[in-house]
Amino acid sequence: MNAPAQTAFSFSQVWDDAFAMLRANAGLLTAIAGVFLFLPALVVALYVPPPETAESPAEWIEQFRLYNEANWPWLLVSGLVNMIGVIAIYLLLLAAPRMTVGGAVVAALTIVPFYFLMTLGLNIAVGIGFVLLIVPGVYLLGRLVLTSPVLVAELPRSPGGAFRRAWELSKGRAWQIALMVLLVYIVAGLASFAVGTGIGVVVLLLLGNEGVGGFIVAVLEALVGAAVTVVATVLIAAIYRAVTSRPDLGKSFN
Helix, strand or coil: CCCCCCCCCCHHHHHHHHHHHHHHCHHHHHHHHHHHHHHHHHHHHHHCCCCCCCCCHHHHHHHHHHHHHHHHHHHHHHHHHHHHHHHHHHHHHHCCCCCCHHHHHHHHHHHHHHHHHHHHHHHHHHHHHHHHCHHHHHHHHHHHCCHHHHHHHCCCCCHHHHHHHHHHHCCCCHHHHHHHHHHHHHHHHHHHHHHHHHHHHHHHHHHCCCCHHHHHHHHHHHHHHHHHHHHHHHHHHHHHHHHCCCHHHCCCCC
């Protein structure tokens, strides 16, 4: 595959396109997020909640390991359902000609196995970069985050091919791309913190940790998580549209 032309790339272009896609597809995105992102997160939060407290990082890591070992079937199913939703969002935004929600979901089912393998590779690569040193992790994030829309929109049917294509598309733009994606997750972290330590604490104090109080907090956390995933997915799709040379993806949908 030929290397992409180095078209102009700007923060404002990407943000404008992302907001345009969010506005134009709000109803469809809400439907997909509700079924494939919100509900699985709510089920996990209610029936297999992660450990909440630890006295040290080492203790937290051990608790997290034990939690994953005990609940991996739930977490795997939840993760796969999430992937179907994310893939369907990419298809709605990037496929040409446009697809219906039902068509996008059906098509997503055929892509999930490849997407799962790609996600494992992406998480390992970026995770190693962050463990070794933060700067390499940020750089790898910027170079490889486009693997997701590449795999869905261009269907290379090979995680390796998707990684190579993403590496080409992000050439000379890695830091810009990484900064935009990290900004979304930083804001998301602040929102989650506000829900957990602000609204959540008030709700639990008034209604208790069990019953209605715990349910409301779980709903709020699942809503925040689903919203973050949608915004991040749309942003990455907008970045892909900004750097790709495909003419059919050059403008926002009306």
